[in-house]
Amino acid sequence: DAIREFYENWSRDYDSDLLLAIGYVGPEIAAEALAKRVGKTALVLDAGCGTGLVGIELIKRNFDLTIDGIDLTPAMLEQSRSKGAYRKLNIADMCGPLFEIDDDVYDGAVCAGVFTNGHVGPDGIDELIRVVKPGAPVVLTVRDSAWEADGFKDKVEQLEESGKTRTVEISHSPYHTKEDVFCELVVLEVI
Numbered sequence: 001d002a003i004r005e006f007y008e009n010w011s012r013d014y015d016s017d018l019l020l021a022i023g024y025v026g027p028e029i030a031a032e033a034l035a036k037r038v039g040k041t042a043l044v045l046d047a048g049c050g051t052g053l054v055g056i057e058l059i060k061r062n063f064d065l066t067i068d069g070i071d072l073t074p075a076m077l078e079q080s081r082s083k084g085a086y087r088k089l090n091i092a093d094m095c096g097p098l099f100e101i102d103d104d105v106y107d108g109a110v111c112a113g114v115f116t117n118g119h120v121g122p123d124g125i126d127e128l129i130r131v132v133k134p135g136a137p138v139v140l141t142v143r144d145s146a147w148e149a150d151g152f153k154d155k156v157e158q159l160e161e162s163g164k165t166r167t168v169e170i171s172h173s174p175y176h177t178k179e180d181v182f183c184e185l186v187v188l189e190v191i
C-alpha cells in the first residue's frame with residue numbers, strides 16, 4: 001500500500017523528475033536489450049510499466065511490437081495509457097502470482113526499475129519466466145544496491161542451476177547517470 005501511494009503521488013511528475021533530474025536510463029537500456037532479441041512483430045510484456053517509458057523506448061526501436069503492460073499503481077498506468085504505446089494495461093501485483101496471465105504467452109518480457117530496494121523481491125522473476133515462451137528473453141534491471149543484498153544474484157544463479165533459465169548477459173550498467181548509480185542489466189533465456 002505504501003509503494004502504491006508513493007507512486008500515486010508521483011505519477012504526474014515522474015517522467016520529468018527521473019529523466020531530467022537524475023538521468024534515469026533504465027528504460028533505454030532494458031528496451032535495447034529486449035528489442036534486439038525478439039522478432040519484428042513480437043508480443044512482449046512490460047512488467048511494472050509505470051508511466052510507460054519502456055514502451056516508448058521499445059516502439060522507437062521496433063514500431064511493430066505489441067506491448068502489454070502491468071503495474072501495481074493505477075495512476076502510473078493512466079500515464080502509460082496516455083503514451084499510446086501499449087495494447088493492454090492492467091493492474092497486477094508482481095509480489096504474487098499473475099493470475100490473469102496464462103503460461104507461455106509472451107515472446108519476451110522486460111522489467112525496468114522494479115527490482116530495486118523495497119519494491120519487488122527476487123521471487124517476482126518466477127512469474128515473468130512462467131508467462132514467457134521457452135527460448136524467449138526476460139530482461140531485468142536490478143539496482144546494484146539490491147543485487148546481492150536482496151538476493152537477486154543468488155536467484156539468477158539458482159534459476160540457471162535448476163535448469164529454468166540460461167543467463168545470457170549480466171552487465172554492470174549506468175542507471176541514474178547524473179547520480180553515479182548503477183544497475184545490473186540481466187538477460188535470461190527461458191528454457
Ligand SMILES: C[S@@+](CC[C@H](N)C(=O)[O-])C[C@H]1O[C@@H](n2cnc3c(N)ncnc32)[C@H](O)[C@@H]1O
Nearest residue numbers: 007048049050071072073076093094095112113
Ligand atoms: C521506478 S518505477 C519504474 C517504472 C518503469 N518501468 C520505468 O522504468 O520507468 C517502479 C514501478 O514499479 C511499480 N511497482 C512497485 N511495486 C510493484 C508490484 N508489487 N507489482 C507491480 N508493480 C509494482 C510502481 O507502481 C512503479 O510504477
